[in-house]
Amino acid sequence: MKFKFIALPLALAILANAFFITNSYAYNLNGAGSTFAANFIDRCRVDFAKTTGDSIVYSPSGSGAGKNMFTNGITDFAMSDVPYSATEPKPSKEFVYVPIVAGPIGIIYRLDKYPTTIKMSTNTLAKIFAGEIIKWNDPQILKENMIGGKTPKIPATAIRVAYRVDGSGTSEVFTSYLNSVEPLVWSKQGNKNFSSSFPGSISNNPYMMSASGSHGIAMVLTQTNGSIGYNEISYSRGLKTASIQNKAGVYIQPTVGAASVFLKDFTPEPNGVVKVNYNNPNKFAYNISTFTYGIASKQKSEANDIVKKFFDYMINVCGKKAKDLGYSPISGSMLKFSKARISEVGSK
Numbered sequence: 001m002k003f004k005f006i007a008l009p010l011a012l013a014i015l016a017n018a019f020f021i022t023n024s025y026a027y028n029l030n031g032a033g034s035t036f037a038a039n040f041i042d043r044c045r046v047d048f049a050k051t052t053g054d055s056i057v058y059s060p061s062g063s064g065a066g067k068n069m070f071t072n073g074i075t076d077f078a079m080s081d082v083p084y085s086a087t088e089p090k091p092s093k094e095f096v097y098v099p100i101v102a103g104p105i106g107i108i109y110r111l112d113k114y115p116t117t118i119k120m121s122t123n124t125l126a127k128i129f130a131g132e133i134i135k136w137n138d139p140q141i142l143k144e145n146m147i148g149g150k151t152p153k154i155p156a157t158a159i160r161v162a163y164r165v166d167g168s169g170t171s172e173v174f175t176s177y178l179n180s181v182e183p184l185v186w187s188k189q190g191n192k193n194f195s196s197s198f199p200g201s202i203s204n205n206p207y208m209m210s211a212s213g214s215h216g217i218a219m220v221l222t223q224t225n226g227s228i229g230y231n232e233i234s235y236s237r238g239l240k241t242a243s244i245q246n247k248a249g250v251y252i253q254p255t256v257g258a259a260s261v262f263l264k265d266f267t268p269e270p271n272g273v274v275k276v277n278y279n280n281p282n283k284f285a286y287n288i289s290t291f292t293y294g295i296a297s298k299q300k301s302e303a304n305d306i307v308k309k310f311f312d313y314m315i316n317v318c319g320k321k322a323k324d325l326g327y328s329p330i331s332g333s334m335l336k337f338s339k340a341r342i343s344e345v346g347s348k
Helices: 008-022 038-052 063-071 122-129 139-144 169-181 213-223 256-263 302-316 318-325 332-342
Strands: 027-033 054-059 077-080 095-109 160-164 208-211 227-232 243-245 266-268 274-276 289-297
Touching: 027 063, 027 302, 038 054, 038 302, 038 318, 054 302, 063 077, 063 169, 063 289, 077 302, 095 169, 095 213, 095 256, 095 302, 095 318, 095 332, 122 139, 122 160, 122 169, 122 227, 122 243, 160 169, 160 213, 169 227, 169 289, 208 213, 213 227, 256 289, 274 289, 289 302, 302 318, 302 332
Parallel strands: 027 054, 027 077, 160 208, 160 227
Antiparallel strands: 077 289, 095 227, 095 289, 266 274
């Protein structure tokens, strides 16, 4: 089942907004990409405009579309949860990745008549999203959710998996995680297109539902009893998030604190990309978490001077509000690393 959304009114609103701000602000920038970080970016760009007099128009089109628009010179910067893949067209001029904000990807679900939070091992999680476990009262789920040695009364509701149909950095992070922790179940490598990573045939599967963007997934989950999906936790309002077993065997909720513990285990690369360890052994780590990168040109220009200011504002000023929005702020050694990458924006 595919949920469709009317995009024309939104596009017209964005264009109208861009027209009016041209006459209202000192400088106008355009960015596009990650829906995972959209709630954070929206707060930042509004505050940035009030503080500096420069405006940011941001289109949460998905990481794949954002990178494509930046490559083709349509936007001044992109936001993406993953770097360019080996097969994606890249900008002809030098660019840099800047880790801007981070956060957990929650396993969000709706299961009426069962108020207790569901726990899942990585094996159960992978089997659910692979379509191998199709009922909420599956014996494997019941075993992992025993209460005082007694079998829980989880309803025999069909599981409906909601996945991103657009090119999504969140999908790539989530499927890369599944492939890393449960390669025998999730046998394909991570991919921005969920269906390309799916270990089997996803077409005509009655248990799978697709939607575009984080807002689309949130809408599907809100409307469908028995549904489960993956999303940034600020989109989980009114729904429950599963506790996922980490490498240490502890069932962990997707909190900003647990994401921060996980993201401390990283390997930075000179271009700004960060490699994380999905098998982080820390018992306090929530291992389905990610950074969102700002992608910007190293070419010197007035526009890139403003991009640099905006990136700096997001990590140093707006980042202090990140936890209130369900995100993990950049801090410690990662903050130092991000500041060094920001200095490369518009530097040549």
